[in-house]
Structure formats: structure tokens, C-alpha cells
Amino acid sequence: MSCVTRGKKTDVACGDQVDIKRTDHSEGVVEHIHERRSLLYRSNAFRTKMLAANVTQIVIVLATTPSFYESLLNRCLIAAEAAGIQALIVLNKCDLADNSAALLQLANYSALGYRVQALSAKQDIAPLLPWLQGHVSVLVGQSGMGKSTIVNALLPDQGVRTQEVSAVLDSGKHTTTAAHLYHLNAESDLIDSPGLQEFGLHHLDVEQLEQAFIEFRPHLGKCRFNNCRHVHEPDCAIHAAVASGQIQQQRLDYFQELVRELGGA
Numbered sequence: 281m282s283c284v285t286r287g288k289k290t291d292v293a294c295g296d297q298v299d300i301k302r303t304d305h306s307e308g309v310v311e312h313i314h315e316r317r318s319l320l321y322r323s324n325a326f327r328t329k330m331l332a333a334n335v336t337q338i339v340i341v342l343a344t345t346p347s348f349y350e351s352l353l354n355r356c357l358i359a360a361e362a363a364g365i366q367a368l369i370v371l372n373k374c375d376l377a378d379n380s381a382a383l384l385q386l387a388n389y390s391a392l393g394y395r396v397q398a399l400s401a402k403q404d405i406a407p408l409l410p411w412l413q414g415h416v417s418v419l420v421g422q423s424g425m426g427k428s429t430i431v432n433a434l435l436p437d438q439g440v441r442t443q444e445v446s447a448v449l450d451s452g453k454h455t456t457t458a459a460h461l462y463h464l465n466a467e468s469d470l471i472d473s474p475g476l477q478e479f480g481l482h483h484l485d486v487e488q489l490e491q492a493f494i495e496f497r498p499h500l501g502k503c504r505f506n507n508c509r510h511v512h513e514p515d516c517a518i519h520a521a522v523a524s525g526q527i528q529q530q531r532l533d534y535f536q537e538l539v540r541e542l543g544g545a
């Protein structure tokens with residue numbers, strides 16, 4: 281049913297549960313937004329956008345080709361941790377060429393405890409099904425990684441994105457401009473979001489960032505200075521953990537990149 285919000289407020293996110301009042305047989309007004317279990321954001325220095333509400337899992341879609349931005353993968357993982365949502369990493373297009381390099385790259389993330397599923401959405405979507413069962417999952421990823429293909433494979437009857445193409449663009453190019461929620465079955469929902477090229481995390485502060493790097497947690501609060509930003513400070517527990525191999529240098533680099541964006545270092 282097509283519904284509008286009262287006034288100019290558009291604080292409703294895809295996945296929200298709402299009370300509506302019917303104004304017509306096919307139209308209504310959103311009266312109330314229910315309390316959210318989770319809310320996923322992305323933001324730049326100027327504005328914060330709600331990505332999806334009430335999701336329990338973020339599914340990060342990567343592919344062997346075109347190559348994916350590892351920085352974007354990290355940002356998605358950090359956004360998930362900050363929102364208290366679990367993450368699943370999907371490596372799509374595994375029917376293509378050699379995926380061993382990409383799998384090796386992702387082994388670093390399995391070592392952190394993140395689940396990684398190799399897949400070819402074109403050939404067989406079945407390996408993804410058990411991961412989605414019982415969850416409200418949101419699919420995120422760069423353009424071209426195969427999100428539409430995954431959604432179409434999961435919901436073959438809905439002609440999901442092709443429908444949009446004919447209605448809006450009529451150009452034959454698959455593009456998703458807004459998030460959509462689909463019911464996979466009685467217990468599982470799937471939210472498809474537009475392709476991302478960047479994923480800003482300006483809505484987080486340094487302390488939230490530190491906590492979102494899960495392998496930092498056991499070392500936090502153990503630096504000599506309690507406002508240590510883990511750059512060049514002496515007796516830094518995070519640097520000590522990098523030196524002893526408990527934290528990967530690259531993850532510390534990603535952390536520093538995010539802190540610099542906040543203007544905090």
C-alpha cells in the first residue's frame with residue numbers, strides 16, 4: 281500500500297514497522313513508527329542516511345571481478361558492528377576464472393570470526409539459503425558485484441529489478457535507486473539496497489570505531505594514555521598487538537583512515 285508521512289518528515293527507513301491510517305482503498309498515512317531493534321546508517325560530513333531498520337544481518341556482496349574495494353568491506357563490517365548486527369561476507373561470481381586470491385584475502389576476515397560464503401549466483405543460489413533463514417538481511421555492495429542477480433535468483437517470480445528498469449529507466453540498465461524489502465518466506469526477509477561506491481561513517485565517534493574493530497577490544501584501555509589514538513604514542517597496546525601479530529597492520533591502517541576522516545587525528 282502506498283503511504284505518505286505526515287508533514288515533511290521522512291524519518292521512515294526501509295524495514296520499519298509502522299502503524300498506518302487508510303485514506304483510500306490503496307493509500308494511507310504513516311501514523312507511528314515502532315521502536316527499532318537496529319538501525320543501519322551511512323553518512324558523510326554533511327548528512328546521515330538511514331540504510332535499513334530492524335535488520336539482523338548485513339550481507340556484504342563481493343565478487344572476484346571487478347575487484348572489490350577492501351576499504352568498503354571494512355566500512356560495512358564496522359557499520360554492522362556499530363549497529364549490533366551480524367555480518368556475512370559473500371564472494372560472488374566464483375564460476376569465473378580463479379578466485380583463490382580473493383579467498384586468500386578474505387581468509388583474514390574469517391580469522392576475525394566473520395563468516396565467508398563463496399558463491400555463484402548465476403549457477404546456484406542454494407548455498408546462501410541457510411544463512412538467510414530466520415533473518416532480516418540487508419544486501420550491500422559496490423555496483424556490479426551481483427546484488428540484482430542474487431535477488432532475482434532468490435525471488436525468481438518477482439522479476440525484481442527488471443520490473444523497475446522498464447518502469448523507470450527503460451534503458452535496459454539494471455540500477456537500484458531505493459532500498460526494497462522482500463519476504464523470502466514466513467521467517468525471513470531480504471532488503472536490497474542501492475549499489476554503494478562509498479560508505480562514510482561520520483556518525484561514529486572514535487570510541488565507537490575502536491569498539492567496532494572487534495579484534496581491538498581485548499587491548500582497549502591498556503595504552504599508557506587513555507586518550508591514545510594508536511598513532512605514534514608510546515606504550516600503545518594496539519601497536520604492541522600489531523607487533524605480536526594479534527592485530528593486522530592493515531586493519532590498524534583502516535582504523536586510522538576512518539579516524540582521519542572524522543578529523544580526530
Ligand SMILES: Nc1nc2c(ncn2[C@@H]2O[C@H](COP(=O)(O)OP(=O)(O)OP(=O)(O)O)[C@@H](O)[C@H]2O)c(=O)[nH]1
Pocket residue numbers: 372373374375376399400401402403421422423424425426427428429430454455456474475476
Ligand atoms: N559469471 C557470473 N556473473 C555474474 C554472477 N552474478 C552476477 N553476474 C554478472 O555481473 C554483472 C553485474 O551483476 P548485477 O547483479 O547487475 O550487479 P549489482 O550488484 O546488482 O549492481 P547494481 O545494480 O549496480 O548495484 C551482470 O552482468 C551479471 O550477469 C555470477 O555468479 N557469475
Ligand SMILES: [Zn+2]
Pocket residue numbers: 503508509510511513515516517518519
Ligand atoms: Zn594506543
